[in-house]
Amino acid sequence: MGPPALLPPFYTPPFHSLVRQSPPRHHHHRPACRDPPIRSPAMASAPPLLKDELDIVIPTIRNLDFLEMWRPFFQPYHLIIIQDGDPSKSIRVPEGFDYELYNRNDINRMLGPKASCISFKDSACRCFGYMVSKKKYVYTIDDDCFVAKDPSGKDINALEQHIKNLLSPSTPFFFNTLYDPYRDGADFVRGYPFSLREGVPTVVSHGLWLNIPDYDAPTQLVKPLERNTRYVDAILTIPKGTLFPMCGMNLAFDRELIGPAMYFGLMGDGQPIGRYDDMWAGWCTKVITDHLGLGVKTGLPYIWHSKASNPFVNLKKEYNGIFWQEELIPFFQSVSLPKDATTVQKCYLELAKQVRAKLGKVDSYFNKLADSMVTWIEAWDELNPPKGGVATANGPPKK
Numbered sequence: 001m002g003p004p005a006l007l008p009p010f011y012t013p014p015f016h017s018l019v020r021q022s023p024p025r026h027h028h029h030r031p032a033c034r035d036p037p038i039r040s041p042a043m044a045s046a047p048p049l050l051k052d053e054l055d056i057v058i059p060t061i062r063n064l065d066f067l068e069m070w071r072p073f074f075q076p077y078h079l080i081i082i083q084d085g086d087p088s089k090s091i092r093v094p095e096g097f098d099y100e101l102y103n104r105n106d107i108n109r110m111l112g113p114k115a116s117c118i119s120f121k122d123s124a125c126r127c128f129g130y131m132v133s134k135k136k137y138v139y140t141i142d143d144d145c146f147v148a149k150d151p152s153g154k155d156i157n158a159l160e161q162h163i164k165n166l167l168s169p170s171t172p173f174f175f176n177t178l179y180d181p182y183r184d185g186a187d188f189v190r191g192y193p194f195s196l197r198e199g200v201p202t203v204v205s206h207g208l209w210l211n212i213p214d215y216d217a218p219t220q221l222v223k224p225l226e227r228n229t230r231y232v233d234a235i236l237t238i239p240k241g242t243l244f245p246m247c248g249m250n251l252a253f254d255r256e257l258i259g260p261a262m263y264f265g266l267m268g269d270g271q272p273i274g275r276y277d278d279m280w281a282g283w284c285t286k287v288i289t290d291h292l293g294l295g296v297k298t299g300l301p302y303i304w305h306s307k308a309s310n311p312f313v314n315l316k317k318e319y320n321g322i323f324w325q326e327e328l329i330p331f332f333q334s335v336s337l338p339k340d341a342t343t344v345q346k347c348y349l350e351l352a353k354q355v356r357a358k359l360g361k362v363d364s365y366f367n368k369l370a371d372s373m374v375t376w377i378e379a380w381d382e383l384n385p386p387k388g389g390v391a392t393a394n395g396p397p398k399k
């Protein structure tokens with residue numbers, strides 16, 4: 001039984017190619033002891049990774065004072081702020097950040113009737129930021145997430161770790177027991193097929209959270225005081241064929257390779273479900289990355305999540321999701337995409353068809369969701385015409 005069809009068949013490579021041609025890695029001098037790595041002057045002034053190729057997308061209903069703590073890591077990057085709720089409210093952004101801010105009026109102006117696919121009064125609105133970004137990479141973070149410390153007490157530059165995760169391959173087709181083989185100090189273990197060691201492009205980097213973990217409302221209700229204090233120094237590729245609960249609090253992705261799949265669905269105001277925005281996007285994304293032979297990683301980096309939202313309010317928002325997901329998961333596990341679905345958009349439109357056909361009977365909401373999935377792709381392609389095309393929306397907001 002050979003490797004999945006997406007990969008070259010097993011072959012006995014000539015000896016010289018057995019030495020893994022791993023992609024160039026950021027070589028750091030790491031002293032044996034646990035002192036912080038010695039930073040040469042050159043390294044100290046190393047320019048921020050992907051400075052002009054990555055946008056930071058923040059959904060918010062409050063002033064963004066949390067950015068002060070992130071300033072050392074975020075200031076060089078462009079921010080895309082999606083202001084949810086009342087557009088007449090003004091959001092304070094600390095001085096010195098380069099940003100663009102979109103409120104509901106901007107979304108309606110830019111998308112016209114297609115704005116109906118962007119949620120209102122739910123963090124799902126953040127996906128509008130993915131659509132208007134022009135960069136190759138996106139990092140999205142909630143405004144109640146702060147800089148965490150690693151076991152040595154050092155501030156964690158979550159953005160830098162996400163970028164490293166995205167710039168090194170994933171291994172979805174065969175599990176490496178020593179975790180991420182591309183990290184310094186790790187490698188593929190004995191028995192790992194050499195024909196699979198190049199890995200595949202990583203398109204999603206899913207970070208975790210210290211302090212308040214991303215628990216659902218029932219768990220939050222029964223364990224109100226539980227805090228996550230466990231720092232696990234690991235990054236794992238989520239194997240092909242395995243779904244996972246994607247949280248949007250601390251998430252980075254390759255917008256060019258998987259962006260159109262990152263639709264956070266119809267949630268919040270006027271919808272029978274909330275707080276399943278990131279979950280929905282994660283399930284759609286994973287079946288598409290599996291189909292296209294792309295990789296998803298989870299683990300480092302950690303952020304410090306500071307606020308437990310109200311579990312009773314959350315229970316009301318999540319109730320249908322907790323019930324429906326027992327049907328949604330078998331649906332996503334059974335999804336098969338046709339060979340000619342060779343782009344994310346084609347995969348996503350095929351997925352929308354199957355959502356309507358198979359989930360419409362679970363609840364009529366899924367017919368609405370299937371329609372909005374199509375609207376999302378239409379809006380995405382309008383704002384992101386193929387290279388050389390002209391975007392047709394009404395352009396960014398007057399600041």
Ligand SMILES: O=c1ccn([C@@H]2O[C@H](COP(=O)(O)OP(=O)(O)O[C@H]3O[C@@H](CO)[C@H](O)[C@H]3O)[C@@H](O)[C@H]2O)c(=O)[nH]1
Nearest residue numbers: 059060061084121122123142143144248249275276309
């Ligand atoms: O109506 C809203 C509510 C909030 N936001 C912004 O979205 C993020 C997350 O808000 P919050 O921290 O209150 O959310 P949590 O209860 O911690 O849940 C998180 O888990 C995921 C559930 O889908 C999701 O990542 C979070 O909701 C903040 O930046 C708020 O300002 C909003 O835009 N609209």
Ligand SMILES: [Mn+2]
Nearest residue numbers: 142144305307
């Ligand atoms: Mn939160």
